[in-house]
Each structure stands twice: as C-alpha cells, then as structure tokens.
Ligand SMILES: [Fe+2]
C-alpha cells in the first residue's frame with residue numbers, strides 16, 4: 478500500500494556546501510510505499526521538491542496523515558516566508574512581477590492553510606502558532622500569525638464564508654504591512670519607544686502599501702485584490718474614528734480590515750517574541766475588551782472571544798492600551814497602562830458577565846452589510 482506521488486522527489490548529491498546538484502530519485506505518478514519512504518529516510522538527510530511543483534506538494538499536505546498539524550503548518554509557513562522575505566529584501570527592486578510572484582506563491586500557502594484552519598477555534602490556532610518556530614524578522618512571523626487569526630475569525634464571523642473569501646482574509650493578513658518595505662528596517666524593527674519623527678514615518682505604511690499594491694497589482698483569477706488593498710490601507714483605522722490614515726469610523730472600515738485589526742492586536746500582545754513578555758490569553762482579552770468600540774469592532778471582538786476555549790476571567794480588566802497602540806510594531810515593553818479608578822468603566826466582559834452569550838454563527842458580515 479502506498480500513495481501515488483503528485484510530484485517528483487529529489488536529493489542534493491553535491492558534496493560542496495555552496496554548489497547544489499539535484500538528482501531525481503522518485504518520479505511523479507509512481508506509487509510511493511511506506512517501505513520506500515523508510516529507505517529514503519535512512520539513506521538521505523533531506524528530500525527536495527522542485528519550485529515548479531511546490532503548489533502540488535503544498536496541496537498534498539492536507540491529505541497526508543503521516544504529518545502532524547504542526548509539521549504541516551511549519552512547511553506552509555516556511556513556504557510563505559520564502560516569498561515574504563524576497564518581497565521584503567531591501568536589495569531587490571520592487572516590481573510588478575515581484576508582487577505578482579509573491580501573491581501567487583503566498584496564495585498556494587494560504588490555500589493549504591485553509592484546510593488546517595478549517596473548523597478551528599481561536600485557541601486551537603493560538604496553540605498551533607505557539608508550537609511553530611519563529612524567525613528574527615518581526616514582520617514575517619507577525620504577518621503569518623495575523624493571516625492565521627484573520628482566517629479563523631473571518632470563518633467564525635461569516636458562517637458560510639467561501640474558500641475564496643477565507644483565502645482573501647489570509648492574503649490580507651500576510652500583506653497588511655506591505656508598506657513597511659519602504660521603511661528602513663532600523664525603524665520597523667526598533668522595539669524601543671519611537672521618536673515622534675519615526676512614529677510619523679511608520680504611520681505612513683498603510684498609504685505606502687496601498688500605493689505599491691495599486692500600482693503593481695495584476696489581475697489574478699479568483700483573488701479579490703480590491704479587498705486586499707483595503708486591508709492594507711485600513712488596518713490601522715480605529716472603530717471610533719481615531720485611527721489612521723483616514724480616520725474612518727465603524728462600518729466604513731472594510732469588514733476584513735476590522736478582522737485584521739483584531740488579529741493584529743491579539744497577536745502583538747500574546748505571541749512570544751524575543752522582546753517583550755507576553756500576556757496570558759485572559760489578560761490580553763480583558764485589555765482588548767477595554768478597546769472594544771474604540772480601537773476594535775465590538776461585535777467582531779465578541780465573536781473572537783466566543784472562539785477562545787475554557788476562558789476564565791481573572792485578568793487585567795482595569796488595564797488598557799492607548800488607542801494609538803501599534804500592534805504592527807515590536808515593543809520591548811508592552812505599553813499597558815492602569816486605568817485610573819475615576820475613569821474605570823465596566824468593560825465588555827463585565828457587562829456581558831460571560832463569554833459565549835452571543836450566538837457565534839450569527840452572520841456578522843451580513844448584519845454589517847445590511
Ligand atoms: Fe501595520
């Protein structure tokens with residue numbers, strides 16, 4: 478028993494570190510048995526697939542029962558990072574072709590990710606993210622995590638979301654910080670408090686991203702480029718109209734940009750980085766609850782919390798972040814502040830008294846669009 482291979486397998490037969498020589502050891506179309514695989518494992522350190530068959534390889538992951546979810550996600554993530562790192566490579570000139578290749582490559586990764594995310598709660602996605610290895614460049618890991626949370630939240634918010642819509646949410650998450658490639662890495666990777674001048678430069682990234690995307694996008698069948706462009710442009714708008722660049726308010730901000738903003742915020746304060754300590758899920762959600770209706774969409778946020786399992790509230794519900802907290806930026810210390818007693822109001826959690834009081838599969842998208 479075995480499975481018919483959808484792609485060729487190669488090994489690197491070169492003994493030189495710098496020169497690679499790939500030899501095909503198993504052809505596409507033949508049945509690979511468990512015995513063959515065992516032999517390969519013993520004989521070769523690493524197996525390879527060709528660039529041109531990467532999509533076939535990624536597509537085969539979802540049906541592969543030998544791999545754990547974490548391993549599958551790791552492979553998908555590595556593939557997305559390869560494209561993102563080429564895009565963010567300061568030595569490479571940004572061209573229409575480069576953007577097109579990145580979107581096509583990332584699309585393959587995101588489409589495979591849809592299978593992994595399907596039916597998963599936010600807590601499942603969070604566990605998966607925690608098990609993945611992370612890289613040194615904040616923007617890559619952050620973008621991939623935001624993509625995963627955005628897909629999970631969007632599928633929860635819109636019960637009948639199509640695969641194409643979930644892929645759009647994922648691609649929007651991956652590319653939301655596109656504009657940062659026009660900003661020096663010293664500023665975007667600076668975990669310390671930014672000077673006013675640097676903060677103004679950073680605040681320009683949604684506009685820079687939109688301009689790059691608008692000028693260089695090429696129509697691609699099945700991809701909603703208009704929505705991705707709005708995610709790039711609107712992910713720092715605040716629900717109460719205090720965000721940037723256009724101070725859009727409420728439902729004038731695209732639904733998927735509001736989804737991305739929640740994913741962005743949650744990842745920034747809960748994912749372990751080399752910089753700051755992270756908050757527990759409970760503390761993070763209590764702090765986010767104080768930003769509901771201000772920084773983030775309260776209905777979507779409730780939807781998000783109903784997808785977190787076994788939540789026990791014991792958190793910092795009298796702590797908050799300012800509306801201008803930037804989740805896209807690394808922080809050495811999270812700028813969490815105590816709310817003075819005179820200003821303390823009951824936050825969304827206390828008002829509701831419990832999570833799960835909102836029917837999760839209510840179609841937010843429809844309700845919002847009405
Ligand atoms: Fe951003």
Ligand SMILES: [Fe+2]
Nearest residue numbers: 654741804805
């Ligand atoms: Fe971000």
